[in-house]
Every structure is written in structure tokens, then in C-alpha cells.
Amino acid sequence: MLSVTVRADGSSRLAPGYKWHTYPAVSAGWNIARESFMQDVSLVNMLKLRVGYGQTSNQAIAPYSTLGRLSTGPYNFGPNGYATGYRPTELPNSALGWEYSNTWNYGLDFALLNNRLSGTVEYYVTNTDNVLLNLDLPPTSGAESYTANIGAIQNKGLEFSLNGVILEDLNGWTWEAGVNIYGNRNKITSLASGAPEDRTNWLFVGHPVNVIYDYERLGLWQEGDPYLNILEPGGTVGMIKVKYTGGYNADGTPVRAIGPDDRQILNANPDFQGGFNTRVGYKGFDLTAVAAFQRGGILNSTLYGSAGYLNMLNGRRNNVSVDYWTPENTDARYPNPAGSRSGDNPEYGSTLGYFDASYLKMRTITLGYNFQSSNWLGKIGLSNLRLYATAQNPFVMFSPYHRESGMDPETNSYADQNIASTGSGTPTRLLTIGTNTPSTRNYLVGLNFTF
Numbered sequence: 001m002l003s004v005t006v007r008a009d010g011s012s013r014l015a016p017g018y019k020w021h022t023y024p025a026v027s028a029g030w031n032i033a034r035e036s037f038m039q040d041v042s043l044v045n046m047l048k049l050r051v052g053y054g055q056t057s058n059q060a061i062a063p064y065s066t067l068g069r070l071s072t073g074p075y076n077f078g079p080n081g082y083a084t085g086y087r088p089t090e091l092p093n094s095a096l097g098w099e100y101s102n103t104w105n106y107g108l109d110f111a112l113l114n115n116r117l118s119g120t121v122e123y124y125v126t127n128t129d130n131v132l133l134n135l136d137l138p139p140t141s142g143a144e145s146y147t148a149n150i151g152a153i154q155n156k157g158l159e160f161s162l163n164g165v166i167l168e169d170l171n172g173w174t175w176e177a178g179v180n181i182y183g184n185r186n187k188i189t190s191l192a193s194g195a196p197e198d199r200t201n202w203l204f205v206g207h208p209v210n211v212i213y214d215y216e217r218l219g220l221w222q223e224g225d226p227y228l229n230i231l232e233p234g235g236t237v238g239m240i241k242v243k244y245t246g247g248y249n250a251d252g253t254p255v256r257a258i259g260p261d262d263r264q265i266l267n268a269n270p271d272f273q274g275g276f277n278t279r280v281g282y283k284g285f286d287l288t289a290v291a292a293f294q295r296g297g298i299l300n301s302t303l304y305g306s307a308g309y310l311n312m313l314n315g316r317r318n319n320v321s322v323d324y325w326t327p328e329n330t331d332a333r334y335p336n337p338a339g340s341r342s343g344d345n346p347e348y349g350s351t352l353g354y355f356d357a358s359y360l361k362m363r364t365i366t367l368g369y370n371f372q373s374s375n376w377l378g379k380i381g382l383s384n385l386r387l388y389a390t391a392q393n394p395f396v397m398f399s400p401y402h403r404e405s406g407m408d409p410e411t412n413s414y415a416d417q418n419i420a421s422t423g424s425g426t427p428t429r430l431l432t433i434g435t436n437t438p439s440t441r442n443y444l445v446g447l448n449f450t451f
Contacts, residue, residue: 001029001050011059011098015066018097025054027105046111046118051104058099061132065147068092091137091146099149101128119162126155127189131209134428135201145428150198151191153209157184174281183272186210202427204265210430212266212298215242215258217351220325220335231258238325238336240348268430270357271296288366291397297357299401299409300426302434305353306345333404359399359409366390384450392442401433408439 008022029050032038038047069090075083103126111118130149137143163178186208191197197204202213218241221228228235231244231254245262247255275292325332325339340347368388396402399409411431426432 001027001031003027009057009059009098013059013061013063013065014098015094015096018095021057021098021100023055023057023100025052027052027054043112044110045113045115046109048109050107050109052107053102053104056101056103058101058132061096061134061147065090066093066096068143068146088143089145091141091143093146093148095149096132096147097130097149099128099130099132101126103127116165116168117162118164119160122159124155124157124159128153128155133201135198136427138200149192150203151193151205152189153186154189155184155186157182172283175279177276177278179274179276181272181274184269186269202430207265208267208269210268212268212300212354212426212430214263214266214350214354215348216264216266217242217348217354220330220332222330223327227254230254232340233257234340235347236336236339239339240335240346240351242348242351266298266354268298268300268357269296270294275363284370284372286366286368286370288364288368290363290365291361292363293358293360295358299355299357299411300430300432301353301355301401301405302426302432303353303405304355305351306342306349355401355404357401357409359396359402361396361399361409362394364390364392365394382449382451384448386448388446388448390442390444390446392444393439394441407433409433410439 003026005025006022007025008020010020012019027050029048031046031048033041033044033047038044068088070086071089072084073087075085077083103124105122105124107120107122109118109120129152131151131153132147133150134145134147135150136145159180159182161178161180163176165174165176167173167175188203188205188207188209191203191205196206199213202211203209204211204213221232221235221237221239221241223237225237225241228237232239242258243262243264244254244258245264249255273292273294275290277288277290279286279288281287322334323329323332324334325336334352335346337346342349346352366388368386371385371387393408396409401407401409411433
């Protein structure tokens with residue numbers, strides 16, 4: 001099996017001279033199970049090897065990003081001098097072009113035991129050039145951001161899926177199940193500027209695109225912890241304790257206090273993700289469940305970080321019952337509210353918004369009944385009738401964030417889409433959980449008619 005395609009796309013969103021891109025794709029496959037030497041191997045129904053190479057493109061940016069953007073703002077010149085002015089909020093880019101990816105994909109498809117067990121294994125490597133990204137600018141630039149082709153990234157990963165028929169009409173019972181697991185490794189291979197990093201936008205060559213550049217929280221300072229006065233001059237027990245990355249003197253004492261050089265590049269991506277599904281049937285009844293899981297990564301909650309309203313100390317709002325550190329409650333999550341501050345927030349308060357992103361949640365559960373073909377169905381003009389009830393997002397089985405907040409652990413927005421994100425310093429590309437619409441739990445009851 002061999003397939004070859006060539007495609008050309010154009011986009012009015014891109015700059016003149018950069019609107020068109022042409023890219024090829026080729027794939028080949030070999031179903032070994034069809035070969036003559038496999039005819040006597042009844043165990044194997046399908047065994048197909050495949051390889052593919054292709055280039056794809058992306059122009060998912062806001063319209064008119066090449067032209068820049070102006071925003072209005074009021075200004076008061078006195079009692080009778082109110083005026084509306086304009087200011088540049090996004091700079092133009094006359095060289096904005098396509099982002100394109102070159103992908104090699106290697107796969108194995110198999111089916112065994114009269115197709116009762118089937119699955120796939122895939123490995124891929126994707127190199128993406130001219131990555132499109134909206135970048136924040138420092139206030140001294142006079143504008144807020146601009147969109148650019150910022151460099152190159154690489155993604156590579158392994159995917160595995162397995163599906164099986166466990167029971168096949170055993171005294172009226174049927175049971176099918178499936179699982180899939182995948183992991184992706186991502187890194188920036190180069191920046192268009194040629195620099196090894198862009199700290200303003202949290203971009204670092206050799207590291208993933210989605211990182212958090214901040215201090216790493218270790219816990220809270222306790223009585224008896226060594227070097228508090230050296231690492232945190234003026235600090236107090238009960239304040240947030242972050243990781244020190246500097247050197248030590250000959251006597252073992254730190255050479256300096258904790259400062260900006262101790263900020264870490266923290267990988268926000270999960271180790272792996274996946275899901276599973278199962279369907280059990282008995283005569284006309286069937287029960288289907290679909291679940292999803294994730295292991296590792298960092299969940300960034302703007303509700304709990306320094307810019308979120310939950311931890312702001314002025315007025316102690318929403319802080320009636322909080323697990324604060326006190327001399328009698330040293331195993332607390334939150335720092336001493338009377339301790340060191342940074343403005344209206346605890347020192348290093350942004351680290352309170354970082355949670356283990358692992359979760360296991362049920363996406364859907366459906367219970368249904370298919371009425372068997374009978375005379376009464378025919379009398380009302382129906383060939384089939386199905387009654388079902390479905391629960392969507394019914395519950396979370398495991399999640400550190402859900403245990404703390406009661407909220408769904410799946411991210412629901414980007415950093416610039418949260419009411420509580422202002423001033424957090426989080427790049428707009430990072431997924432977060434904030435104050436916009438959360439995942440909803442829905443209960444549905446329905447009838448399917450077939451005439």
C-alpha cells in the first residue's frame with residue numbers, strides 16, 4: 001500500500017509574500033497477515049506495519065495580526081477635559097508566515113483471536129518550524145504584545161491502544177473493553193532571535209514550550225529549620241519555603257539569600273495521559289462507561305496563586321476557614337497570614353497556585369435498554385426503540401486539585417481568559433483553571449426511534 005499527496009494552502013491572515021505554502025505527504029503499509037507464509041497462522045487476523053512522512057501547516061492566529069491593534073482609553077485633562085485616546089496594544093508584523101510541521105510516523109496495527117483482541121502501537125517525531133505564538137512585551141516597549149514566528153520545537157511520543165471482546169454472547173452477556181495510553185515529549189530546539197532563552201515569555205531552548213518559570217515550593221519554614229536567617233533575611237517561621245539553588249560555604253552555610261536566580265524551569269506537561277472504556281450488555285440492557293486519566297504535570301490555578309482572590313491578604317476575604325500555619329498547626333498548606341508579604345499576598349504566593357495535575361475522572365456513564373423487535377413496535381410504525389440515561393462528568397475519582405478545591409481538574413482556559421489572572425505573569429499560551437465557566441455535570445434522558 002502506497003499513498004502520495006501534494007497540497008498547497010493560502011491564508012489571508014498572513015503577511016504578503018508569506019501567504020502560501022506547499023507541502024507533501026507519503027505513506028506506505030504492509031499487511032503481513034495477508035502474505036502466503038501467514039495463511040496457516042490462525043491466531044493472527046491482521047498484522048500491519050506502516051510508515052508515513054508528511055508536512056502540515058498552521059495559521060491559527062487572530063485575523064489582522066500582521067497589522068497590529070489599537071485600543072482606546074480615557075484620559076482626564078481636568079473638570080471639562082475628558083478625552084478618549086488610542087494606544088498600540090499589539091505591534092504589527094510584516095513577515096508573519098506559516099507554521100509548518102514535518103512528521104515521521106511509525107505504526108503497528110494488529111488483530112488476534114478471531115478479532116477479539118486488537119490494538120495499535122505508534123511512534124512519531126514531529127519537528128515544527130516557524131512556530132506561531134503571541135508574545136508579551138515589557139511595559140517599556142509601549143505595547144502589550146505581538147505575534148511572531150518564534151522558532152522551532154520538537155514533539156515525539158508513543159501511543160498505545162488495546163481493545164478486547166471479553167464476553168461474546170455468553171448466555172445473553174456481552175462485555176467489551178478498551179484502553180489507550182499516550183505520552184508526548186516536547187522541547188524548543190531554537191528561537192528565531194538566536195538567543196538560548198526568552199525569560200519574559202518563559203521560552204527556553206531545550207525545554208518544553210509549556211513551562212512555569214518560578215520558584216519551587218518545598219513547604220513552609222518550621223521552627224528548627226537551619227539557615228532561615230541566611231536564606232530569608234527578615235523571614236519568619238510559617239512563611240513559604242522555596243528551593244535554594246546556590247552554593248555553600250566550607251562550613252555548609254549558604255553563600256547568599258534566596259533571590260531571582262533561584263527560579264526554576266518547571267515542566268508543566270504530564271508524564272502520560274489516556275483513557276479507558278467498557279460496555280457490558282445483557283439481552284436488551286447495556287451499560288457503558290468512559291473515563292480519562294493523567295499522570296504528572298503541573299496544574300496552574302489562578303484562583304489559588306498570588307493574583308487570585310482566594311489568597312489575597314487585604315481584608316482576609318474568603319479566608320474564614322483556611323488551613324493556615326500556626327504554632328499549633330505546623331502541618332498546614334497555607335503560610336502564616338501574619339508572616340512575610342509581597343504586597344497584598346504571601347511571599348512567593350504564586351507557588352500556591354501550582355498543583356499536581358494528575359487525575360482520574362469518569363467522563364460519561366450511560367445505561368440503556370433496546371426494546372426487542374415485536375408486534376407492538378410494528379403496530380406503531382417503529383422498527384427499533386431505545387431508552388437511555390446518561391451522566392456526563394459525573395464524578396472525579398482522584399485528583400489532588402479536586403480534593404483541595406472541589407473543582408474539575410481539567411484546565412478550562414488560557415491565562416488571559418481568567419478574571420483572576422491579571423498581574424500573574426503567566427504567559428497567555430498556558431492552560432489554567434480560573435474563574436470562567438467550569439466543566440458542567442449533565443444528566444440526560446432520551447429515546448431513540450427508528451422507523
